[in-house]
Amino acid sequence: MPRRVTIDDVARLAEVHKATVSRALNAQTRGQVNAETLKRVKKAARQLGYVPNAMARGLRTSRSMTIGVIIPDLMNPIFPPMIRGIERVLQAQGYTVLIANTDSHDDVEISVFESLLQRRVDGFILATGRLDDQPVVEEAAAADVPVVLVNRGSGIGGYPLVSGDNAGGIALAVAHLVELGHRHIVHAAGPPNFSTTRSRAEAFEVAATKAGVRHDTVYAAALTIEAGFDVADQLLKKAGPIPTALVAGNDLVALGLIRRLRAEGLRCPEEMSVVGFNDMPFAEDFWPPLTTVHMPLREIGAEAARLLLRGIEAGEQDAATLTLPVSLVVRGSTGPARS
Amino acid sequence: MPRRVTIDDVARLAEVHKATVSRALNAQTRGQVNAETLKRVKKAARQLGYVPNAMARGLRTSRSMTIGVIIPDLMNPIFPPMIRGIERVLQAQGYTVLIANTDSHDDVEISVFESLLQRRVDGFILATGRLDDQPVVEEAAAADVPVVLVNRGSGIGGYPLVSGDNAGGIALAVAHLVELGHRHIVHAAGPPNFSTTRSRAEAFEVAATKAGVRHDTVYAAALTIEAGFDVADQLLKKAGPIPTALVAGNDLVALGLIRRLRAEGLRCPEEMSVVGFNDMPFAEDFWPPLTTVHMPLREIGAEAARLLLRGIEAGEQDAATLTLPVSLVVRGSTGPARS
DNA sequence: TTGTATGCGTTATCAT
């Protein structure tokens, strides 16, 4: 295996000192070098196929130019758009994004966090908003590396947070259903230990109460199709009257609800309206096409990245909370209340 | 900003030399150090919150313990499962996965590749199988870093490749349609410059010819819903009889076809059967639920990772081609031919 | 404008 070509090799071929090569190859310092020698250096570098060693550079500069992004579940389609938003702004600034998946598992969350810390990422974007994962957030802060929370806020404040307007979205959903004549609505919320669950559940309580409709909240075990299916199952088995409309904790839960309703022979929306949350990719291709609260996922990612960048440059963070507006996308899964 | 704690700090606190600390903290060399001192070192490290610097280590060992994964489009839901498969086997070996998105863009492909090369990834997994992206593959080989191709083979052979059985899948799909009585089938293939497109189109030609049914192939501009929509558009506008069944290049194209058919008032499957390819997540939640060829996405990723690991350890690669079996999942988008 | 020298934090090779 031929040793990789280093800055010294380039210097030798270009007949200059390696310091000059370094200056020539970095945009920052390029101005300091003579046009002639610059050309020579560039040519030599190209000729040798020189590729700068980011590890050596990072060691010297103590900046890795990498950002760690920790998400709970890559398979949830809301994350790819967010990641794209993140990448777009970060790549433009020369950063590489390290994506780490936790599978919603506490121990892997800790281990990927550790691994990212070892790589000396210049900052973190955390999308794993359980109320009880303070540890990782605080450890990041303790390690003195900037953190931005995304989509889901952590329990206590004090850290920058970017998310969609959860309360506003729920209010929109409830208003839509009330307008369609629904008088009995159930919120099939996410797991109680997610911060988004809390915001949305509280907003639901407020909105439904204000509208004067009968309402109730049940909690799914996870933000997945399966958990949605199970929660619908409980709902159907419970004694008492069945609601005419369901507000789901997110689109996956909504999908699960619909699957279970279909199994029961309950048609959506004729016999039961369902509203999702997030407007994930493909929401319009499901059956029925999902009425859901649109979250500007890509923008959320982009804003988180910008906030982080600002934090990195400033050397300290202001705990700004950025709440992006949402909207209701009415499609096929909601209709007039059955009478 | 307090300087990060280094191995020297730990050494001082534990009252040993930093070389000893290094040995104590690495599983490989741990045996060489006295049990007593090992305990002291560990305690000191914990006490100081020591986090080893992967850049310094990588510089010294010339192994970054990172793997670069280049994919064309994170938004295509077939990739997350593949990535999971990859991560699972790589993380277990202590590797960190660097995921890079190209958005199917040649120039970003080159730039992310370059960036990964700078980071001195120990290997590449490439899922960007355009027939014409030889350059990147060869550059990787030239840089002497192991490469495994995934899902889509590159033009020429010579590199390890893991993929599903494209030809077999198409044969399954055609047989299924023929059995349902379809005598006129069109293949809505992907873009011609994808290697999978070629394998599948060839297989379609063979299978349809052998079955003795009327057939034709058209090419979508991309593997997206929109491109599928457009290709259906052309199909409907063309003079002559309309087929009774469509075999799509992948599930997204199938979705696009169905969207366009619906806009035309053509019901699927009553008036037109559609078969997808990949069995992407949510395929069963669409309307109608997609009949499609199931690809073992996770396994493909895992096998690619294993192959790469072997290549890294061996220091050289055997150009093995691993083809994993596929199966047909019959759901709602196919039915008897209209008469 | 260019060269010199130093150190970033590790690990590997030697020596003890």
Place this chain on the structure above:
DNA sequence: ATGATAACGCATACAA
């Protein structure tokens, strides 16, 4: 079993 030392490849403060 542990300590001393050098080297990995680069950027930068300083000198020329």
